[in-house]
Amino acid sequence: MKTLDFEQLFESKLANGEMIEPKDWMPENYRKHNIRQISQHAHSEIVGMLPEGNWITRAPSLRRKLVLLAKVQDEGGHGLYLYTAAESMGISRDELLDALHTGKAKYSSIFNYPTLTWADVPAIGWLVDGAAIMNQVMLQRTSYGPYSRAMIRICKEESFHQRQGYEGMCALAFGTPDQKKMAQDALNRFWFPTLMMFGPPDKESPNSENALKWRIKRETNDELRQKFVNQTVPQIDYLGLDYPTNSGIKWNEAKQEYDFNEPDWVEFKNVISGNGPCNKERIEARVKAHNNGAWVRAAAAAYAEKQKQKSVAA
Amino acid sequence: MKDSQGPLWEVFIQKKSGQPFVHAGNIHAFDKEMALQNARDTYTRRMEGVAIWVVMSSNIVSSSPEEQGSFFDPANDKIFRHPTFYQVPDAIKHM
Numbered sequence: 001m002k003t004l005d006f007e008q009l010f011e012s013k014l015a016n017g018e019m020i021e022p023k024d025w026m027p028e029n030y031r032k033h034n035i036r037q038i039s040q041h042a043h044s045e046i047v048g049m050l051p052e053g054n055w056i057t058r059a060p061s062l063r064r065k066l067v068l069l070a071k072v073q074d075e076g077g078h079g080l081y082l083y084t085a086a087e088s089m090g091i092s093r094d095e096l097l098d099a100l101h102t103g104k105a106k107y108s109s110i111f112n113y114p115t116l117t118w119a120d121v122p123a124i125g126w127l128v129d130g131a132a133i134m135n136q137v138m139l140q141r142t143s144y145g146p147y148s149r150a151m152i153r154i155c156k157e158e159s160f161h162q163r164q165g166y167e168g169m170c171a172l173a174f175g176t177p178d179q180k181k182m183a184q185d186a187l188n189r190f191w192f193p194t195l196m197m198f199g200p201p202d203k204e205s206p207n208s209e210n211a212l213k214w215r216i217k218r219e220t221n222d223e224l225r226q227k228f229v230n231q232t233v234p235q236i237d238y239l240g241l242d243y244p245t246n247s248g249i250k251w252n253e254a255k256q257e258y259d260f261n262e263p264d265w266v267e268f269k270n271v272i273s274g275n276g277p278c279n280k281e282r283i284e285a286r287v288k289a290h291n292n293g294a295w296v297r298a299a300a301a302a303y304a305e306k307q308k309q310k311s312v313a314a
Numbered sequence: 315m316k317d318s319q320g321p322l323w324e325v326f327i328q329k330k331s332g333q334p335f336v337h338a339g340n341i342h343a344f345d346k347e348m349a350l351q352n353a354r355d356t357y358t359r360r361m362e363g364v365a366i367w368v369v370m371s372s373n374i375v376s377s378s379p380e381e382q383g384s385f386f387d388p389a390n391d392k393i394f395r396h397p398t399f400y401q402v403p404d405a406i407k408h409m
Binding site: 006021023024025070073074077080081084087088092093094146149150153157294297300301303304307 | 317318319320322338339340341342344345348355356359360376378379380
């Protein structure tokens with residue numbers, strides 16, 4: 001087949017709602033876009049373990065500790081599903097990790113904010129995982145098969161993350177005045193960074209056009225952000241918490257949805273390009289963990305080699 | 315592909331006894347034992363299965379998408395292999 005035929009086949013698969021699989025011919029830019037997006041997503045899962053991991057040893061009860069451990073372990077698992085989905089496009093795990101460790105690859109800006117109090121743990125489950133789910137539900141129908149399958153698996157697990165977060169928020173919001181204050185403070189700090197998770201406004205989003213054309217994404221950043229706000233505001237109301245300062249949240253009767261203020265996109269650009277409150281700390285923690293594991297990988301490789309020699313000799 | 319994380323493996327999971335093993339995804343591991351353990355930790359944290367197969371990805375042989383048409387062509391025109399091809403009198407039951 002000629003390249004033109006391959007391209008027609010690719011386009012007709014997309015048009016018919018079929019999936020693209022690793023061995024299928026695909027345009028180089030489709031491959032690049034997916035590798036970038038899937039690996040960013042994988043990095044976000046792995047780096048996302050750090051802010052919450054910060055509170056495992058200080059969880060307020062054994063129940064909360066077990067839940068948090070399970071959640072952080074899930075995030076690790078999600079990273080692994082996604083890394084292998086990216087690898088199916090012909091890039092190695094080493095290259096992917098190297099891009100993260102050298103700052104070449106990005107991850108979600110949200111994980112560059114610190115977790116200052118215990119209330120941040122439930123707030124992350126509720127808001128950050130809630131925003132992630134919104135994005136991931138859409139991505140279950142993304143056009144690249146391995147990515148779609150990873151997302152389906154992740155969505156099944158992610159619902160527990162959000163529910164445990166909201167449960168934890170309820171415990172604080174309906175607890176002592178001090179606990180309620182902690183909950184309010186966490187909401188105030190995480191509101192705008194959560195809105196940033198959907199990416200820049202559509203008119204300034206450089207990657208959106210191709211992503212929609214290739215059915216990698218099916219809804220725009222702004223559409224998803226609005227959906228998230230509509231869904232989340234009644235949940236703030238239920239908790240009896242105030243809307244975050246300057247959030248501008250207001251019901252719009254004509255539109256039948258909430259108006260809200262955009263986050264500070266200058267701050268977003270700063271955090272994305274490495275100047276957030278915790279960027280340096282996060283990458284250092286990743287590099288340290290990776291380097292500390294080097295001897296384990298070397299030993300495992302040596303052991304496997306030795307076993308292979310033995311079985312050849314026998 | 316050479317990787318410091320060990321070779322890539324394919325993971326198949328049997329949900330319940332008697333059911334087929336279904337592809338779940340991939341993992342990296344250095345040997346068979348580690349492959350099974352990593353597959354368990356990655357894909358069955360919620361009792362998703364009762365048994366696991368792992369096989370090194372380099373041992374998988376796959377048909378090629380470009381040849382899909384010609385590869386499956388022999389089955390394309392044999393509708394007589396399906397039960398609905400045959401007329402059975404209305405009076406006949408249980409068939």
